[in-house]
Amino acid sequence: MSGPSIEPSGGGVGAFVNGVDLNEGLSANAVSTMREALGEYGVLFLREQTITPEKHVAFAELFSKIDINRFFTPVADYPMIAEVRKEPDQKKNIGGGWHTDHSYDLDPAMGSILLARETPPKGGDTIFANMYSAYDTLSEGLKDSLSRLRGVHSSRHVFGVDAPRFKDKDNDVGSRLRNPEDATQDSIHPMVIRHPISGRKALYVNPGFTIGVDGWAEKESKALLDMLYEHAKQPEHAYRFQWAPGSIAFWDNRATWHYAVNDYHGARRLMHRITLGGEALAA
Numbered sequence: 515m516s517g518p519s520i521e522p523s524g525g526g527v528g529a530f531v532n533g534v535d536l537n538e539g540l541s542a543n544a545v546s547t548m549r550e551a552l553g554e555y556g557v558l559f560l561r562e563q564t565i566t567p568e569k570h571v572a573f574a575e576l577f578s579k580i581d582i583n584r585f586f587t588p589v590a591d592y593p594m595i596a597e598v599r600k601e602p603d604q605k606k607n608i609g610g611g612w613h614t615d616h617s618y619d620l621d622p623a624m625g626s627i628l629l630a631r632e633t634p635p636k637g638g639d640t641i642f643a644n645m646y647s648a649y650d651t652l653s654e655g656l657k658d659s660l661s662r663l664r665g666v667h668s669s670r671h672v673f674g675v676d677a678p679r680f681k682d683k684d685n686d687v688g689s690r691l692r693n694p695e696d697a698t699q700d701s702i703h704p705m706v707i708r709h710p711i712s713g714r715k716a717l718y719v720n721p722g723f724t725i726g727v728d729g730w731a732e733k734e735s736k737a738l739l740d741m742l743y744e745h746a747k748q749p750e751h752a753y754r755f756q757w758a759p760g761s762i763a764f765w766d767n768r769a770t771w772h773y774a775v776n777d778y779h780g781a782r783r784l785m786h787r788i789t790l791g792g793e794a795l796a797a
């Protein structure tokens with residue numbers, strides 16, 4: 515193989531990486547090309563990568579140390595790989611709302627590498643949204659105001675002991691998660707961050723885990739965050755990825771959001787996710 519070529523998705527975010535076979539490993543040059551492309555496009559899509567869990571781990575470790583998600587059930591014998599599963603008799607999915615992974619951590623995960631193992635006959639796409647363009651298309655006045663604000667992020671309402679999913683009588687999603695008692699620490703990050711790879715500014719709040727604006731009342735926070743979310747969700751910022759077994763989406767959590775579409779009831783969807791360690795985020 516001649517090495518990666520990067521082909522923009524044609525939508526609002528993401529690029530396809532062609533000319534790579536992860537079974538053969540990656541040269542230092544290929545890793546650097548992909549890291550730069552990740553910083554620029556926010557998500558990298560790869561097709562037809564039939565790799566073992568060991569190769570999945572080895573691919574991830576080329577980019578960062580692995581950050582084991584404390585709430586997801588791990589794949590049997592592979593504690594570094596989280597399982598994202600929905601069985602034919604289950605109704606709810608994991609990740610079925612706009613979010614970015616681990617923003618509740620003090621050093622949020624830099625990225626996630628999701629590999630499709632089993633996909634439904636139709637549906638089960640993931641939609642990604644671009645937080646660079648979400649930021650760039652705000653007015654200069656609002657950008658200026660946001661530059662002084664910080665968002666409060668939490669995992670409690672999603673993964674904690676009082677989260678609604680653990681109170682479901684059928685425990686549909688709760689049975690696929692673990693360690694609710696570990697959802698205790700909140701984090702505060704600038705609402706506009708300087709992206710660690712690209713140096714570009716990105717909007718860094720998300721509907722899944724941001725619970726308020728630091729120092730603001732709940733009602734005030736909600737009004738501002740809802741407005742930003744409506745803006746960021748616009749289709750102009752998005753790209754919808756269709757999976758097949760062996761597809762990979764490698765997203766940068768600081769530059770994107772994602773949303774797992776739950777439209778495949780009665781079929782199994784099984785994905786393996788590795789989360790990559792990140793760093794403290796600065797304005």
Ligand code: SIN
Nearest residue numbers: 598608609640774785
């Ligand atoms: C996730 O939110 O990490 C899972 C996304 C997906 O299953 O498409």
